[in-house]
Amino acid sequence: MIHRPDSVPVVVVGGYLGSGKTTLINELLTQTSRKIAVIVNDFGSVNIDASLIASVNSDTIELTNGCVCCALGGTLADTMLEISDREILPDLVVIEASGVSDPASVSANAYLGGFHLSATVVLVDAVNASRTATNDLVGQTFSRQINSAHVLVLTKRDAATAAEIAACMTIVQQASAPAVFREDFSLESLSETAATPNASLPGEHEGNFSSEILHLPPLSSVEQLENHLNGLPKHAVRAKGIVRIGEQSVLVQRVGTHTVLSATSLAPTGIVVIYAD
Amino acid sequence: MSTSPTGSNGVIYTARLIRTANPSNRTATAIAIRDGRVLAVGTLEDCQAWGITEVNTQFADKVLTAGFVEAHAHISAGMFAEIPYLGFFPRKLPDGSMTTAIKSTDELVAYLRTIDATLPDGEPLLAAGFDPIYFTTERLTCHHLDEVSTTRPILVLHASAHLATVNSFVLKKYDITKDHPAPGLGRDDIGEPNGELREAGMALAKEEYRAITARGFGPHTMLNFAATMRNAGITTSSDLASTISINDDAIASATAITSEESFPLRVVAATSIAGGAAGKKNVLERVQHARTLSNDKLMYPIIKLVLDGSIQGFTATVDWPGYITGEGHPLFLAPPEQVLDMLRPFHMANIGIHCHCNGNIAASVFIDAIEQLLIEHPWLDHRHTITHAQLMTHAQMRKAKNLGMCANFFVNHMWYWGDQHHDITVGPDRANGLNPCATADRIGLPYSFHSDAPVTPPGHLHTMWAAVNRIAPSGRTIGESERISIDRAFHAATIDAAYQMHIDHLVGSLEVGKFADITVLDEDPYAVDASAIRDINVWGTMVGGVIHKNP
Numbered sequence: 136m137i138h139r140p141d142s143v144p145v146v147v148v149g150g151y152l153g154s155g156k157t158t159l160i161n162e163l164l165t166q167t168s169r170k171i172a173v174i175v176n177d178f179g180s181v182n183i184d185a186s187l188i189a190s191v192n193s194d195t196i197e198l199t200n201g202c203v204c205c206a207l208g209g210t211l212a213d214t215m216l217e218i219s220d221r222e223i224l225p226d227l228v229v230i231e232a233s234g235v236s237d238p239a240s241v242s243a244n245a246y247l248g249g250f251h252l253s254a255t256v257v258l259v260d261a262v263n264a265s266r267t268a269t270n271d272l273v274g275q276t277f278s279r280q281i282n283s284a285h286v287l288v289l290t291k292r293d294a295a296t297a298a299e300i301a302a303c304m305t306i307v308q309q310a311s312a313p314a315v316f317r318e319d320f321s322l323e324s325l326s327e328t329a330a331t332p333n334a335s336l337p338g339e340h341e342g343n344f345s346s347e348i349l350h351l352p353p354l355s356s357v358e359q360l361e362n363h364l365n366g367l368p369k370h371a372v373r374a375k376g377i378v379r380i381g382e383q384s385v386l387v388q389r390v391g392t393h394t395v396l397s398a399t400s401l402a403p404t405g406i407v408v409i410y411a412d
Numbered sequence: 413m414s415t416s417p418t419g420s421n422g423v424i425y426t427a428r429l430i431r432t433a434n435p436s437n438r439t440a441t442a443i444a445i446r447d448g449r450v451l452a453v454g455t456l457e458d459c460q461a462w463g464i465t466e467v468n469t470q471f472a473d474k475v476l477t478a479g480f481v482e483a484h485a486h487i488s489a490g491m492f493a494e495i496p497y498l499g500f501f502p503r504k505l506p507d508g509s510m511t512t513a514i515k516s517t518d519e520l521v522a523y524l525r526t527i528d529a530t531l532p533d534g535e536p537l538l539a540a541g542f543d544p545i546y547f548t549t550e551r552l553t554c555h556h557l558d559e560v561s562t563t564r565p566i567l568v569l570h571a572s573a574h575l576a577t578v579n580s581f582v583l584k585k586y587d588i589t590k591d592h593p594a595p596g597l598g599r600d601d602i603g604e605p606n607g608e609l610r611e612a613g614m615a616l617a618k619e620e621y622r623a624i625t626a627r628g629f630g631p632h633t634m635l636n637f638a639a640t641m642r643n644a645g646i647t648t649s650s651d652l653a654s655t656i657s658i659n660d661d662a663i664a665s666a667t668a669i670t671s672e673e674s675f676p677l678r679v680v681a682a683t684s685i686a687g688g689a690a691g692k693k694n695v696l697e698r699v700q701h702a703r704t705l706s707n708d709k710l711m712y713p714i715i716k717l718v719l720d721g722s723i724q725g726f727t728a729t730v731d732w733p734g735y736i737t738g739e740g741h742p743l744f745l746a747p748p749e750q751v752l753d754m755l756r757p758f759h760m761a762n763i764g765i766h767c768h769c770n771g772n773i774a775a776s777v778f779i780d781a782i783e784q785l786l787i788e789h790p791w792l793d794h795r796h797t798i799t800h801a802q803l804m805t806h807a808q809m810r811k812a813k814n815l816g817m818c819a820n821f822f823v824n825h826m827w828y829w830g831d832q833h834h835d836i837t838v839g840p841d842r843a844n845g846l847n848p849c850a851t852a853d854r855i856g857l858p859y860s861f862h863s864d865a866p867v868t869p870p871g872h873l874h875t876m877w878a879a880v881n882r883i884a885p886s887g888r889t890i891g892e893s894e895r896i897s898i899d900r901a902f903h904a905a906t907i908d909a910a911y912q913m914h915i916d917h918l919v920g921s922l923e924v925g926k927f928a929d930i931t932v933l934d935e936d937p938y939a940v941d942a943s944a945i946r947d948i949n950v951w952g953t954m955v956g957g958v959i960h961k962n963p
Contacts, residue, residue: 152747152749152750193659209625210612210615210625211612212612212614212615212621213615213622213625215612215615216615216618216621216622219618233747234747234750235744235745235746235747235748239595240611240612241612242595243594243595243596243610243611243612243613244612244615246592246593246594246595246596246612246613246616247594247612247615247616247618248586248616248618251593252593271773272729272744272748272749272773272777273744273747273748273749275742276744348593350590350591350603351603352602352603353601353602353603399739400738400739401739402598403599404595405593405595
């Protein structure tokens with residue numbers, strides 16, 4: 136990943152309504168030893184212990200531990216620019232994506248000057264996942280969320296039945312995203328590793344992961360694409376992105392050495408490659 | 413310029429014709445005004461029965477109509493007075509001048525060069541309103557803008573406000589090169605950035621992005637908004653998705669400006685209840701507080717919720733079979749299962765709800781939520797309104813009618829994007845049924861229609877023309893059986909718009925006791941050829957009896 140060594144890592148926390156985003160963020164704010172700036176949709180949803188609050192104004196709540204909680208005023212980009220203007224930059228920015236947003240488009244804000252994307256974490260509510268996935272209104276939104284994740288986190292397992300967890304696992308496995316799957320997760324564990332320039336993610340088997348975006352030259356054939364992908368090192372465990380082959384945009388989804396291609400109308404994005412370090 | 417009537421007892425204006433939008437007295441030739449309100453409408457003799465001696469004949473050759481009411485526009489429409497406008501279709505600026513229509517990238521470059529020549533060295537050149545949907549053969553890139561200047565930053569904000577194009581100077585200033593990882597960068601065939609910045613990517617050009625988006629809606633924008641509306645003959649307009657009520661300074665500023673006699677518009681501030689500034693505050697409390705500070709030209713009867721995207725952006729929630737070409741990206745801006753909870757407090761407080769639904773899935777979510785709210789809290793006169801309502805099905809319209817709801821159709825689409833809807837978005841069949849005014853009449857669903865300014869230029873002569881003709885720029889008629897009469901169109905543009913904003917007791921028709929809000933026209937929209945309705949000249953307006961002549 137290309138970014139300045141002193142740029143601030145950004146973690147996007149997405150997931151459908153009720154998947155536990157706020158709980159995770161509250162946990163981070165109260166337990167962290169780092170200076171973290173959290174951007175939330177709504178102050179009303181964050182439940183910060185009064186003893187932790189140093190000052191409040193219309194846009195921000197400053198905490199005694201050096202963290203700051205920003206509510207969205209204008210656009211997310213506006214808020215990111217405001218953070219980049221702060222005298223003391225945070226060690227990490229955490230963005231809470233709204234329950235119906237596509238975390239992939241939210242994470243585009245992490246590429247603004249002075250920042251880099253560390254990871255997109257998407258929470259999946261084990262109790263409701265299968266219902267949400269098949270819901271006529273929001274099924275598509277839900278699947279976009281899952282497919283945009285670098286890290287998928289299963290939440291509310293304690294409240295779920297075995298059947299619900301199984302259904303949830305099926306959905307997650309069918310999702311074609313190259314995501315690291317986690318059942319236990321805290322943002323604090325992520326922030327400790329993510330603050331270093333080569334953003335690394337805690338992985339499935341205690342190993343660390345890092346990611347990179349690959350921009351390929353224009354391709355004229357599928358063979359050319361395969362040559363590029365086969366040239367990736369062995370520890371490139373997953374890859375996903377949109378490239379152009381000739382006149383056609385193609386969605387590339389690769390797990391291990393197995394690649395699936397499908398036509399799409401979306402514009403090329405480059406390919407995110409995840410490495411098991 | 414604005415002038416007040418002099419006579420304290422009142423003044424009578426005579427006219428070639430007065431169209432009242434009041435079915436009891438449909439037309440008249442004189443109107444008596446006292447204390448800013450309609451005292452009498454009829455013949456000169458009828459008006460003189462009130463003992464008024466002052467008769468003003470300056471409108472003797474004009475046609476006066478009930479003031480036009482716009483139920484879906486935004487204060488940001490004032491912005492185009494402040495930065496160069498690059499629209500494919502020209503629009504009228506507050507000073508009465510027309511913008512230059514930009515029909516090709518060559519014209520765009522030539523026009524921006526004229527602006528460039530007027531700017532001091534180093535000052536950024538910012539422009540807005542460019543709509544790539546009309547430029548099918550060529551994309552606007554940094555190379556075009558480099559022909560304008562290589563020594564100052566240039567940023568062109570597209571009409572959708574989701575994209576901008578910058579020149580190479582800007583790319584270089586922010587070190588935006590081939591290796592830049594941002595997903596929101598447009599790239600050419602060899603992966604080099606081509607100047608296009610999408611969505612969040614626009615903020616990569618930090619200073620220029622801020623300069624164009626953070627202009628704020630201060631007093632200047634509000635004045636430009638009011639002047640733009642006045643030029644179009646509009647006497648009352650909503651600011652739909654308003655932020656005025658959200659903080660005390662904005663309320664104080666808006667209250668002061670609208671209290672000036674020279675301010676030529678009644679503003680219905682419909683606070684946005686989700687997203688943006690609304691996320692920080694208890695919106696219901698803010699609206700109720702603002703209501704206590706209302707004046708005759710600043711009211712807060714309704715609120716606004718946005719539920720989905722746009723049809724031309726392929727983000728409207730379109731039910732099966734979806735978009736006819738390409739893949740849609742249907743977008744819910746509020747979680748559908750939360751809509752009921754979001755709306756409940758406002759419904760319970762008897763505040764009208766206007767909900768943006770372009771797609772028919774969003775319309776279903778909203779209609780179902782209103783049905784449930786009515787079961788919980790029977791407010792019989794709610795008039796909750798589906799705004800845009802472009803793809804409503806007939807079944808949805810029947811149900812909305814039964815529930816006492818209204819529609820506000822985006823009928824200007826028939827002209828501005830009619831061909832695109834026919835060819836690219838929903839296809840001929842559903843394009844014919846877009847913004848179905850005639851069906852709403854057959855079903856009995858009350859409706860208005862709107863410009864969504866600044867999305868399209870404001871003006872009910874244009875919306876009425878679009879609803880009556882349904883002609884697209886290619887010349888084809890789209891949905892002949894959804895055409896309506898000029899009489900229905902006139903009522904939709906006046907009293908029916910006032911009705912859905914709960915202000916029909918104040919404005920929308922020239923009826924005794926209501927505000928003397930009048931649109932002054934050179935011709936009678938009923939008498940000109942239907943194809944010429946939009947060409948009628950607007951002389952000016954009268955708001956509360958105060959005359960506002962257009963420049």
